[in-house]
Amino acid sequence: MSEWFKTTLAWFQEAHARWDWMLEVFLVVVAVVTINFVLKYFLVFLQGRVKATHNVWDDALFMAISPPLRAFTWLLGILFAAEVAATGDIESLLGQLIAPVRTVGVIALIVWFLLRLVNEVSKNIVAENLRRGKEVDHTTVDAIAKLLRLSIFITGALVILQSLGFSISGVLAFGGVGGLAVGLAAKDLLANVFGGLTVYLDRPFARGDWIRSPEKDIEGTVEHIGWRRTVIRRFDKRPMYVPNAVFTNIVVENPSRMTHRRINETMGLRYDDVSRVLPIMNDIRSMIKAHEEIDQNQIVLVYFNEFGAHSLDFFVYCMTVTCEWEKYHQVKQDILLKVHDIVEQHGAEMAFPTTTLHVPEPVTVQQS
DSSP states (O other): OHHHHHHHHHHHHHHHHHHHHHHHHHHHHHHHHHHHHHHHHHHHHHHHHHHTSOOHHHHHHHHHHHHHHHHHHHHHHHHHHHHHHOOGGGHHHHHHHHHHHHHHHHHHHHHHHHHHHHHHHHHHHHHHHHHTTOOOOHHHHHHHHHHHHHHHHHHHHHHHHHHTTOOHHHHHHHHHHHHHHHHHHTHHHHHHHHHHHHHHHHOSOOTTOEEEETTTTEEEEEEEEOSSEEEEEOTTSOEEEEEGGGGGTSOOBOGGGOSOEEEEEEEEEOGGGGGGHHHHHHHHHHHHHTOTTBOTTSOOEEEEEEEOSSSEEEEEEEEESOOOHHHHHHHHHHHHHHHHHHHHHTTOOBOOOOOOOOOSSOOOOOOO
16 A cells, blocks of 8 residues: 555656646746737837838838747747756757757847848838839849848858857868869859849849840840849740840840930832922921921931932931830821821822833734
8 A cells, every 4th residue: 555655646746747847838838929919019019100200221120120029039938948848858958959949040030130121121222212203223222132131141151050069161161172163063053143243233234124135036124133044024925034144245235225216217209209309308307307206406317318219219317305115106107197298298299119111102902
């Protein structure tokens, strides 16, 4: 009877000890959930105060820090619960893991916060400039954001390695030795990266520009400029993914940066209207010089040019004020129709291909 009592008492003591730390873990979890619940409503309240200001920096800081801050409370709570649970046979295992996990977790949350901060600041700067009607260079903003994100990620990785006991100097030395092999194996990838860097520095085009290459079948609107490739949306709406290394070896035209659009049309009058050519040219020239959509600071040419195969050819050369594709065609249409009206006002006609048959003697038709 005494042995049974001792066994039962030992079991109750062991269960009591087990339930003690389980209760402590449960209380820690409840505390963490409560803190997160309170933190959630505090962040909602703080968000309303932040949105009331016109400063882009506090908005970016709030949006960047909110998820990492809530994750930080969970990290501390879980680690504290692990410390409570680190008893008995598992004490040595958890005791060895808690410290490095805490260090790595905190560093990872800081890196996450900084990456989010860079993203939010870049988006807010673009949005604020657009709201104020200022021109935004999306390419430069994207390039700086990508460089900052890359720097933060590499720095965070090196700090984590150092905190885990790895020698950073050894890692850097290994990277220097292996860099040559990696460079040879990934030369095309590196060529694309340096090509992207060249695009960011020289800025021959930016996101939203219409570009084309006379050497390659490349034409469309730039949608995205990455480190490895550039995405171009063709005019038939198909995407084209161009490696950045291509842009270092080809000529790229950027029609989006043109200052004017050109009207350069050749038209013809009938040979019967040769006496009306000069008055028609003068009236067309006057009409173009009085047109409000034609830039009078640019050259305006209207001249009889050539005795064509079936017409007296003349050309109209001028520059429109607008660079917009649709409006340019509206202006060009207006110019061409007014040219036709001037030709008709002078009793002349536009020429079209005709054939004249000269018969030296009268032709008689015999009927059978």
